[in-house]
Amino acid sequence: MKIRFYNAKILTLAKDSCDIIDGELWVEGNRIIYVGKKIKNNILWDREINVQKNLIMPGFKNAHTHSAMTFLRSYADDLPLFEWLHDKVFPKEAQLTEDDIYWLSKLAIMEYLTSGITANFDMYFHPKEIARASIDCGFRTVLVSTLNNFYSSLEEMEEEYQMFHHKHPLISYCLGFHAEYTTSKQLLEGIAKLSKKYQAPVYMHNSETRREVDECIKRYGKTPTSLFNSLGLFEYGGGGYHCIYMNEEDLSIYREKNLTVVTNPGSNIKLASGIAPIQKMLDMGIRVAIGTDGPASNNCLDMFKEMSLVTGLAKLQTSDASSVSAEEVIKMATCNGAIAMGLKDCDCLQVGKLADLIMIDLHQPNMQPLNNIVKNIVYSGSKINIKMTMVDGKILYENGEFFIQEDPEIIYQKANDIIQRMK
Numbered sequence: 001m002k003i004r005f006y007n008a009k010i011l012t013l014a015k016d017s018c019d020i021i022d023g024e025l026w027v028e029g030n031r032i033i034y035v036g037k038k039i040k041n042n043i044l045w046d047r048e049i050n051v052q053k054n055l056i057m058p059g060f061k062n063a064h065t066h067s068a069m070t071f072l073r074s075y076a077d078d079l080p081l082f083e084w085l086h087d088k089v090f091p092k093e094a095q096l097t098e099d100d101i102y103w104l105s106k107l108a109i110m111e112y113l114t115s116g117i118t119a120n121f122d123m124y125f126h127p128k129e130i131a132r133a134s135i136d137c138g139f140r141t142v143l144v145s146t147l148n149n150f151y152s153s154l155e156e157m158e159e160e161y162q163m164f165h166h167k168h169p170l171i172s173y174c175l176g177f178h179a180e181y182t183t184s185k186q187l188l189e190g191i192a193k194l195s196k197k198y199q200a201p202v203y204m205h206n207s208e209t210r211r212e213v214d215e216c217i218k219r220y221g222k223t224p225t226s227l228f229n230s231l232g233l234f235e236y237g238g239g240g241y242h243c244i245y246m247n248e249e250d251l252s253i254y255r256e257k258n259l260t261v262v263t264n265p266g267s268n269i270k271l272a273s274g275i276a277p278i279q280k281m282l283d284m285g286i287r288v289a290i291g292t293d294g295p296a297s298n299n300c301l302d303m304f305k306e307m308s309l310v311t312g313l314a315k316l317q318t319s320d321a322s323s324v325s326a327e328e329v330i331k332m333a334t335c336n337g338a339i340a341m342g343l344k345d346c347d348c349l350q351v352g353k354l355a356d357l358i359m360i361d362l363h364q365p366n367m368q369p370l371n372n373i374v375k376n377i378v379y380s381g382s383k384i385n386i387k388m389t390m391v392d393g394k395i396l397y398e399n400g401e402f403f404i405q406e407d408p409e410i411i412y413q414k415a416n417d418i419i420q421r422m423k
Helices: 067-072 082-091 098-114 127-137 152-163 185-198 212-220 224-230 249-255 264-269 278-283 303-320 326-342 372-379 408-422
Strands: 002-011 019-030 031-036 047-050 054-057 060-065 115-123 140-144 171-177 202-206 238-242 262-264 287-290 356-361 384-391 396-397
Touching: 002 372, 031 098, 054 224, 054 326, 060 262, 060 287, 060 326, 067 098, 067 171, 067 408, 098 127, 098 384, 098 396, 098 408, 115 384, 127 140, 127 152, 127 171, 140 303, 152 171, 171 185, 171 224, 171 238, 185 202, 202 224, 212 224, 224 249, 224 287, 224 356, 249 278, 264 303, 278 303, 287 303, 287 326, 303 326, 326 372, 326 408
Parallel strands: 002 047, 002 054, 060 115, 115 140, 140 171, 171 202, 202 238, 238 262, 262 287
Antiparallel strands: 002 019, 019 031, 054 356, 356 384, 384 396
16 A cells, blocks of 8 residues: 655654654555655555644554463452462463464554554464464564473474564564573573574563572572573673663673663562663663563553653652653664664664554643653653554554454453453
8 A cells, every 4th residue: 555644743763863853754565665844746645644743653662572461461460570470370371272372462462552562572472373463463573482491492492483583574583581590501501502503682581580680699600691691692682671680790791792671660660570770771871672561460561651660760760850861762662672673674764664653643632732742752641642553554553443354342352251261
């Protein structure tokens, strides 16, 4: 299709700029073919959309998710992390079927779309079903292995890498593992060998709790980050999810290896895990992206909430209201997430880039007056402001309606049937 967006305000985020232009954006197929001031054209458009001076911007990239955990939303709340995980989450997950993963992932995708999220970095079981759900909905997903002592194997992870990595326009794959405390040193060494073989980045949960770090030091005499680095897991990039309890050496490793920290403030405060030192990371030149984590620990998949928490917690932590500016947060939620996920064509709005974009409704009370649109998005924005979400040149959500080839009520019923079966 050929779609023309006109009468628009456009935040391209090209070259890390947060400047906003007035003009048009044209899409042909799944690519952007023009961004700029209004010009004459003789193109026969399939659809012309009057943006009515609302904002077009790159879609948010949810850089850490466990999508199919939608079935545990509000199920195991108000518990500390290890009790929540071992006593509540793991037993229920053991009852999941492959078909469950498919439907529960679809439910999460719907929520992503309502939050302006155009891609997610998903670590969960049965990646074939996650990929099938994303492809059927038209959504973009980067799969990351959840290998650990209890699930999957090095052979399976390599097979999945060969099966999914850049083999479909909407799906790619990243090497990874659950966490140090669930993964043996032998497995970690095997992952390092695969990383070297494919010159591929590696991602994992890292330093999420003080207990995790302390127990790793007791086992190996090293922090998780130092251990991973000593085993060669970071030779080709990657990074970690959470990264709350990081010492100076850990942060230096992240800077020197050009790794990405994916912060998950909503999940971290709900599980009382702690607050990541985001301003310190930025001061050191460490790339930071944002993820919601899973809907069992958050419980909502809302990028607006996460953006507000990232900057608010940093200001509180540093006792400095200038910490982690709105402009930095917007980049974390878009460009930095795209870099972390290997989505080099989804980081900004430029000619030749993939058409993964959203429309922000500025004609709402929380967006007025327009003193500073970027700050409005971060400090007062909400899901009510998402008018449209486009992935790969296709509109999947517009004005409250989904276009994902499935009746939402069927997805809701499937999710409820799954959790009822487990009781």
